[in-house]
Amino acid sequence: MARRGNEYDSQESLPLLSESITFDGDQGSLGRGSSVFPAVSRLRSNTITSIRSGYEIVREHMDKKKFAYLVLASLFLYLGFVGAFAPRTSLARDFRRIHASRLTDAEIYRIYLNALSAENLAGKHVRNYTSREHRIGDQEALDYTVAQLKELGFEPRLEKYYPWISTPVDSQVTLLEDDEISFVASLREECLEEEHTGCGLSSQPAYHDYSASGNVTASYIFANYGRLEDYKFLLQNGIDIEGKIHVIRYGKILPGLKIKNAELYGSSGVLLYTDPYDDGLITKKNGYKPYPDGPARHDSSIERAAVNFLSDFPGDPTTPGYPSRFPSTERLSPAGKIPTIPSIPISAEEIYPILRKLNGKGAKMNCTGNIEGFEYFTGPSSDNVQLQIFNKQNYSITEITDVIVEIPGIFSEYDILIGNHRDSWTVGGAGSPNSGSAILLEIARGMSALLKHGWKPMRPIKLISWDGGELGMLGSLEYAENHADLLKRNALVYLNLESAITGSQFRCRANPLLENVIRDAAKCTNFKGSDGWTLFNEWDKVSNLTNSPLLGFADYVPFQYHLGIPSASFEFSSNGTGDAVIHWHSRYDSHFWMEKYVDPGYKLHNTLAVMTGMTCLTLCETEPTVFKAYPYLTEIAEWYERLHEKILQLFPEDRELLDLAETIAKHLETIYTEDAALFDAQNLELRELCTRDFAAYEFFKKIKIYIRLMRANNKLKRIDQLFLTRGGLPDRNWMKHSIYAPNKKTGCEVDVLPGLQEAIVEQDREKAFRWLSIFWTQITNLRLLLR
Incomplete structure (x- = not known):
């Protein structure tokens, strides 16, 4: 039995022993109830089950291992196949694919250009904005802007601010002779049938915003442009100017600075008028007919203005340096930021009977003008000839609204902002500011067409319609102060459209960092639709x-x-030789004037919409920021060279000052000739690398390019901000930029290296040394950045 048992143990049928065993003919002797076979069966069953379980575990382990090897091998083969046969792509295309944007640069430009060439709606927008009075806070202009943007598929965001402004109540100008009224100015412009606007739409007498209320009667003088040199002439010629009303012509310096200078020299009130001589060639005196029959100035046009001191303290004078976000915002005194004497604008037609009374009195000014019958004597007027000016203004907190359209980008930073203010002084405002408002809506239409094709820009874009621009950049300044930290961190460029179409000659005013990209955009823009x-x-x-x-x-x-x-x-502005005169801030800056004399088919509007949009698209679709440091540093170096010469002349014996100035000159030359040029060349190379195709297995090269791209963009973004000063300029600390700032005396032009320029004008050695030291630190930091 043992042998048999061993034989059984070796057979594959052995597991059957666990079943019932029977023999033919004797079913009862060895049946299911036998005591021997069940024990043997159980023993063998347990043994074989254990053997099979172990075998299954080993086999399962071996299968998992093989499966893992198989997966790894398959993955390796797949990656090898992809690496060998997958399409080659560039980093630029990868950015777009990740964000499901399939449009190429060429397609983006083509869609935008086609949208604006197929239809031109600028005329419609200009007529809608200028058909009624739309001062600061106007609801109809706001509603129209929002409705047009929504129609294009955007969801504009409204930001409200609450600046403190003046609202005109009444203004009067009266000429008195021997205490009798001899002339009363209407302070209104003639109503013209050609303009198709009711005269009742502009019933308010002319006024200055932020002018002081007052009622003054006094003798008067003529102070030319109201510049410091004009007052110097008056004093040198012994003219009695204290307590007098000063009659001043517009031009050369900002209106607010004219009033500020008049205050400084003891004026009791000011009249501002526009002299046709300052229109250049296109005047009645030169044989041109006045508007609407010709391109010359209409005699009754009045130039309104804000007279706050914008070159020192722009924006809300009660919240300097911080936004007026709520009506309850804490406010400071506006003293020193707005005039304390009344002022009123008046037309050339109505200033004539006033100025002619000065002929032969005082000294003759060394100037030329076109007020017929006036010989440009200073006065003062005779004791029996006086002016009375009455000005009443109500000051209050007013709600203004900025309209903002945000187009998200693949990257969340490096925003490109395009803006223009929509408020005007009266009926009109076709050239200033609403040509820009129309162009802004046309740019939005082009962007809308792109979005409908699945476009997502590389960088975010913001289209913004400001409110309160005419009163001192209120809407844009409040926005900038409210979002200052975010803007300094994220904003790349601001493109402005104010007074976009007022003549036929193209002019670009730009930070030199943008010079090359603007030229590239101009090459892609057909002038007035010409092929x-x-x-x-x-x-x-x-x-x-x-x-x-x-x-x-x-x-x-x-x-x-x-x-x-x-x-x-x-902008397209006057060429100075043949273009019609723009009636700044007058009702004659109308869509009729625009369509008859400046841009009949709104082709210039279309050209500028294409140009601005292409500049924006080039900036937002090019991977490395397309700034160029070389033109910027070249301009700075050229200006510094001029100032360096003046320093040598003013302080020839000051060795410490001269050594610092000479050191700066040498290092500045190296920076722009070597560092800036090399930096630009490296970024140009990087731009080519971002568009170069690589095989999939070369992904590590793209990672290196991406890291390099982020570093380069960060450097380019920081270049201009390196020139910000914490303390700002002397006596106007809101102006933080040490390279560019409005000229302190005129407010119109911009000074390069303003702190140093002011020190040289004042012949202040300590101030000059301070600004040389600041400039030295800044260019040293710039050199480190560029390397």
């Missing part, structure tokens, strides 16, 4: 591609001069 002539060609023809300096009064002021955000402004 054979680009805006670049026109720009080259009329001004040799001149990039003019920014000005001291526009909605880019808070961005460029306060936050260090590179800014640009594009």
Whole structure:
């Protein structure tokens, strides 16, 4: 049995022993109830089950291992196949694929250009904005802007602010002779049938915003442009100016500074008028007919203005440096930021009977003008001839609304802002500011067409319609102060459209960092729709591609001069030889004037909408920021060289000062000739790398390029902000930029290296040394950044 048992143990049928065993013919002798076989069966069953379980565990372990090897091998083969046969892609295309944007740069530009060439709605927008009075806070202009943006598929966001402003109540100008009224100015413009606007729409007498209320009767003088040199002439000629009403012509310096100077020299009130002589060639005196029959100035046009001291303290004078976000915002005294004497604007037609009374009195000014019958004597008027000016203003907190459209980008930073204010002084405002408002809506239409094709820009874009621009950049400045930290961190560029179309000659005013990208955009823009002539060609023809300096009064002021955000402004303005005169801040700046004398088919509007949009698209779709450091540093070096010469002349014996000035000159030359040039070349190379195709297995190269791209963009973003000073300029600490700031005396032009320029003008050695030291620190930091 043992042998048999061993034989059984070796057989595959052995597990059957656990079943019932029977023999033929004797079913009862060895049945299921036998005591031997069940025990043996159980023993063998347990043994074999254990053997099988172990075998299954081993086999399962072996299968998992094989499966893992198989997966790894398959993955390796797949990656090898992909690496060998997958399409080669660039980092630029990868960005778009990750964010499901399939449009190429060429397609983006084509869609935008097609949208604006197929239809031109600028005329519709200009007529809607200018058909009624739309001062600060106007609800109808706001509603129209929002409705147009919503129609394009956008969801505009409204930001409200609450500045303290003046509202005109009444203004009067009366000429008295021997205490009798001899002339009363209407302070209104003639109503013209051609303009198709009711005269009742502009019934308010002319006024200045932020002017002081007052009722003054006094003798008067003529103070020319109201500049410091004009008052110096008056004093040198012994003219009695104290307590007099000063009659001053517009031009040369900002209106607020004219009033400020008049206050300084003891004026009791001011009249401001526009002299047709300052219109250049296009005057009645030169044989041109006045508007509406010709391009010359209409005699009754009145130039309204804000007279707060914008070059020192722009924005709400009661919240300097912080936003007026609520009606209950804490406010400071406006003293020193707005005039304390009344002022009123008046037309050339109505200033004539006043100025002619000065003929032969005082000294003859060394100037020329076109007020017929006036010989430009200073006065003062005779004791029996006096002016009475009455001005009443109510000051209150008013709600204003900025309209903001945000187009998110693949990256969440490096915002590109395009803006223009929509408020005007009266009926009209076609050239200033609503040509820009129309262009802004046209740019939005082009962007809307792109979004409908699945476009997502590389960088975010913001289109903004400001409110309160005419009163001192209120809307843009409040926004900039409210979002200052975010803007300094994220904003890349601000593009401005104020007074976009007022003549036929293209002018670009831009931070030199943007010079090259603007030229590239001009090459892609057909001038007035012509296929054979680009805006670049026109720009080259009329001004040799001149990039003019920014000005001291526009909605880019808070961005460029306060936050260090590179800014640009594009415009078609008067060529000075044949273009019709624009009636600034007058009802005659109308859509009728625009369509008859400036842009009949709104082709210039379309050209500028294309140009601005292409500049924006180039900035937002090019991976490395397309700033160029070389033009910027070259301009700074050229200006510094002029100032260096003046320092040598003023302080020839001051060795410490001269050594510092000479050290700066040497290092500045190295920075722009070597560091800036090399930096630009490296970024150009990086731009090519971002668009170069790589195989999938070369992904590590893209990672290196991406890291390099982030570093380069961060450096380019910081260049202009390196020139911000914590303390700001002397006596106007809101102006933080040490390279650009409005000229302190005029407010119109912009000074380069303003702190140093002011020190040289004042011949102040300590101030000059301080600003040289600041500049030395800044260019040292810049050199480290560029390397």
